[in-house]
Amino acid sequence: MKPVESSKQTILIVEDEPQLANLLRDYLEKSEYRTRIIHNGLQAVSAVRDFAPDLVLLDLMLPGKDGVSVCREVREFSKVPIIMATARVEEIDRLLGLEIGADDYICKPYSPREVVARVKAVLRRSTDHPSDAPTGLVLDESRFLAEWKGKNMDLTAVEFKLLKILARDPGRIYSRSQLMDRIYDDHRIVSDRTIDSHIKKLRKKIFSVVEDEELIHSVYGVGYKFELKPPGEGEGSQTVAIHP
Numbered sequence: 001m002k003p004v005e006s007s008k009q010t011i012l013i014v015e016d017e018p019q020l021a022n023l024l025r026d027y028l029e030k031s032e033y034r035t036r037i038i039h040n041g042l043q044a045v046s047a048v049r050d051f052a053p054d055l056v057l058l059d060l061m062l063p064g065k066d067g068v069s070v071c072r073e074v075r076e077f078s079k080v081p082i083i084m085a086t087a088r089v090e091e092i093d094r095l096l097g098l099e100i101g102a103d104d105y106i107c108k109p110y111s112p113r114e115v116v117a118r119v120k121a122v123l124r125r126s127t128d129h130p131s132d133a134p135t136g137l138v139l140d141e142s143r144f145l146a147e148w149k150g151k152n153m154d155l156t157a158v159e160f161k162l163l164k165i166l167a168r169d170p171g172r173i174y175s176r177s178q179l180m181d182r183i184y185d186d187h188r189i190v191s192d193r194t195i196d197s198h199i200k201k202l203r204k205k206i207f208s209v210v211e212d213e214e215l216i217h218s219v220y221g222v223g224y225k226f227e228l229k230p231p232g233e234g235e236g237s238q239t240v241a242i243h244p
């Protein structure tokens, strides 16, 4: 889901103690972050997909699914910074050994101020090193995985192929029949409308992760093309990386 408000960063709080979760929310919102709260481990992974948070505060002990499993599952599709909270300092060594991919660990009981400081530090670290993070579109054919700045678009195979054809040659205009030729072995079974409806769904999915620009443009009466915002506009140039 696309955040509707300003440029505030969103923190997803996964914490089963409601009072603690609310306290964290209050402190984070005072520091100009937007927050979402999930109390159950079972909903945590889909919440990361739906809210596309800028950072996840993840408690280790959760009902439904523990923090380690949540962290592992999130890492399968997202590089979002994760701060994991544990009740025992000895746990941290064990968690580090598991290499689950969390960015930082914090020990309970903590002060909300300390949590806010860690959140700021981790976010700073992740934005200070833009070279570590994808700066645009990444397409991985082996897994049909399409990511924008690390956020998975969740495409179907056909949507992935369409995006790949268009993105391989930014600015080039493809007609509907050219797209059909490249996607279907026998395109007598599909019509122009099929392409239009796939493009429509694809754009909707792109819209859910790409905040402020259109990647696929319709060219009236002709077809479609892929284009990124030209360098110089916004926060720097964006790239396309296609892996076979």
Ligand code: CA
Pocket: 015, 016, 017, 059, 060, 061, 062
């Ligand atoms: Ca807990």
